[in-house]
Amino acid sequence: MSRYLTDKLARYTVFTSATVSFLILLAIAIFIFKDGLPAFKEIGFIDFIFGTVWRPGQEQYGILTMIVGSTVVTIWSLLLAIPLGIACAILLAEVAPFKVRQVLRPAVELLVGIPSVVYGLVGLVLLVPAIREIGGNGFSVLAASIVLMAMVLPTIISITEDSIRAVPTSYKEGALALGATHWQTIRQVLLPTARSGIVASIVLGMGRAVGETMAMIMVIGNSIVFPKSILDPARTLTGNIAVEISYATGIHESALFATGIVLFVFIVLLNGIAVITLKRGNLGQNVA
Amino acid sequence: MAKMSPKTTQRIAMIGIWGGGFITVAILLVVIGYVLIQGIPGLSLDFLLTPPQGGLSGEGGISTVIVSTFYLVGVTLVVLVPVGLGAAIYLAEYASNNRLTRLIRYAIETLAGVPSIIFGLFGFVLFVTVLHFNFSILSGALTLVCLLLPTMIRTCEEAIKSVPCSHREAALALGTTRWQMIYRVVLPTAIPGIITAVILCVGRAIEETACLYVTLGGSAAMPSSLLSGGRTLSLHVFYLAMETRAFDKAMATGAVLIITIIIINTLTNLLSQRFQKKMKGSL
Numbered sequence: 001m002s003r004y005l006t007d008k009l010a011r012y013t014v015f016t017s018a019t020v021s022f023l024i025l026l027a028i029a030i031f032i033f034k035d036g037l038p039a040f041k042e043i044g045f046i047d048f049i050f051g052t053v054w055r056p057g058q059e060q061y062g063i064l065t066m067i068v069g070s071t072v073v074t075i076w077s078l079l080l081a082i083p084l085g086i087a088c089a090i091l092l093a094e095v096a097p098f099k100v101r102q103v104l105r106p107a108v109e110l111l112v113g114i115p116s117v118v119y120g121l122v123g124l125v126l127l128v129p130a131i132r133e134i135g136g137n138g139f140s141v142l143a144a145s146i147v148l149m150a151m152v153l154p155t156i157i158s159i160t161e162d163s164i165r166a167v168p169t170s171y172k173e174g175a176l177a178l179g180a181t182h183w184q185t186i187r188q189v190l191l192p193t194a195r196s197g198i199v200a201s202i203v204l205g206m207g208r209a210v211g212e213t214m215a216m217i218m219v220i221g222n223s224i225v226f227p228k229s230i231l232d233p234a235r236t237l238t239g240n241i242a243v244e245i246s247y248a249t250g251i252h253e254s255a256l257f258a259t260g261i262v263l264f265v266f267i268v269l270l271n272g273i274a275v276i277t278l279k280r281g282n283l284g285q286n287v288a
Numbered sequence: 289m290a291k292m293s294p295k296t297t298q299r300i301a302m303i304g305i306w307g308g309g310f311i312t313v314a315i316l317l318v319v320i321g322y323v324l325i326q327g328i329p330g331l332s333l334d335f336l337l338t339p340p341q342g343g344l345s346g347e348g349g350i351s352t353v354i355v356s357t358f359y360l361v362g363v364t365l366v367v368l369v370p371v372g373l374g375a376a377i378y379l380a381e382y383a384s385n386n387r388l389t390r391l392i393r394y395a396i397e398t399l400a401g402v403p404s405i406i407f408g409l410f411g412f413v414l415f416v417t418v419l420h421f422n423f424s425i426l427s428g429a430l431t432l433v434c435l436l437l438p439t440m441i442r443t444c445e446e447a448i449k450s451v452p453c454s455h456r457e458a459a460l461a462l463g464t465t466r467w468q469m470i471y472r473v474v475l476p477t478a479i480p481g482i483i484t485a486v487i488l489c490v491g492r493a494i495e496e497t498a499c500l501y502v503t504l505g506g507s508a509a510m511p512s513s514l515l516s517g518g519r520t521l522s523l524h525v526f527y528l529a530m531e532t533r534a535f536d537k538a539m540a541t542g543a544v545l546i547i548t549i550i551i552i553n554t555l556t557n558l559l560s561q562r563f564q565k566k567m568k569g570s571l
Contacts, residue, residue: 017375
């Protein structure tokens with residue numbers, strides 16, 4: 001085979017592999033919508049989203065309790081993770097001496113690497129009994145939020161750290177030269193400049209939190225009720241799919257795919273927001 | 289209340305910042321330490337080499353689970369590596385900044401954010417139901433390929449892009465075609481980076497549960513073919529904890545998982561450090 005022919009063939013082959021990702025995304029959208037739309041038709045969009053009763057046995061499919069469950073857990077986990085994550089990112093980017101960073105960074109990487117079932121397991125064995133002491137049966141929004149916090153923490157830390165590091169050194173030098181303390185420089189110069197990166201890290205963390213499944217099933221109790229306090233059990237959208245898909249048929253199965261559509265649309269929106277925020281931030285810095 | 293002096297605020301802020309770092313490390317130590325302390329006493333050669341007996345007490349070891357995990361990861365890599373590397377080569381070496389490239393990049397970014405359980409649903413319809421692969425290693429592996437593709441492409445692209453341009457120019461100046469330049473010069477230089485990408489994907493495949501929970505079937509038997517079901521180490525932990533409540537076995541399996549992940553992380557770090565040094569040295 002002439003080398004020019006090989007060259008051409010190789011070009012087409014790598015181009016084809018590059019289109020695979022796009023095809024997969026398309027296929028996911030098509031298959032999930034195709035199987036989920038019958039449920040929207042049968043149940044009605046409004047009744048499905050705002051219905052508060054989910055009883056597959058009696059043909060009642062409303063996912064509002066699960067939407068609330070997912071939202072509450074996500075918000076609580078972010079409330080816990082954001083201050084901790086930003087503090088840790090500042091430590092890594094600005095404050096910590098080299099040796100501390102050398103310990104801290106692999107630790108954060110390891111946090112990403114721990115399988116979600118292991119978080120779930122530790123939550124199940126340590127947190128749930130501890131929370132039972134406070135009240136309720138232990139399987140709760142609180143347990144789920146704490147487990148989730150540990151899981152979104154690395155996302156927030158690494159992206160925030162990168163965006164703090166991306167702030168031009170001249171900004172920092174300028175602030176210090178004006179007599180600002182290190183903390184004043186961080187708070188009034190570095191953090192505002194890195195704002196878009198920090199927002200993006202939170203949005204991406206939110207995406208991770210909404211999408212997490214197995215660890216949630218293990219500690220949240222999976223009851224289909226509105227959680228009245230953080231000590232109450234709840235069920236997430238992801239948990240709903242995973243728990244019921246293996247035995248669901250007909251309209252029940254379709255309703256689970258419709259749950260998937262809600263989740264999919266939500267995540268695509270969140271990622272869109274994150275990408276736009278990050279791009280805008282980068283542009284701003286390039287101009288400066 | 290009097291306004292605090294900048295020095296006092298600085299001191300308080302630094303305490304907060306260091307506190308954040310300590311809490312993060314503490315979380316890691318609690319999770320890892322607890323699983324290792326509870327799990328390691330249950331580890332033995334016997335545990336690794338006997339099959340799980342099933343039943344409510346979760347007797348037996350994890351031999352079939354380890355085999356299933358290797359099988360699944362192997363099949364995943366066979367599909368993932370060529371496709372991911374090909375896409376990375378296209379994006380790094382061929383793609384011009386046109387609408388098509390932006391579309392492909394957008395697809396990769398979006399795929400990277402799609403939750404595991406959605407990939408699971410997709411694999412459940414396409415591979416398990418429509419293509420009749422049933423709950424099997426094949427269904428699980430193909431689902432994993434979809435899930436890991438963005439990671440593979442991104443890390444390989446980084447590795448390829450970090451090869452200095454002078455290498456490419458020198459090759460092309462000698463009269464090679466573009467592909468000869470890529471195949472003989474760029475890829476061999478980028479190999480350590482590509483290996484890092486593969487190891488990273490192996491790690492993520494081992495961590496993954498949700499998408500496998502609905503495609504792999506969860507059978508604890510020894511897999512005999514691509515179409516037999518199975519369970520990975522992570523899934524085994526889930527089944528032990530949730531269905532049989534055999535926490536000691538779950539902890540032991542969890543300890544195996546954590547040790548594997550620590551090894552994989554150390555390996556990736558070492559490799560990528562060496563790769564970066566090599567790239568800097570050759571500039």
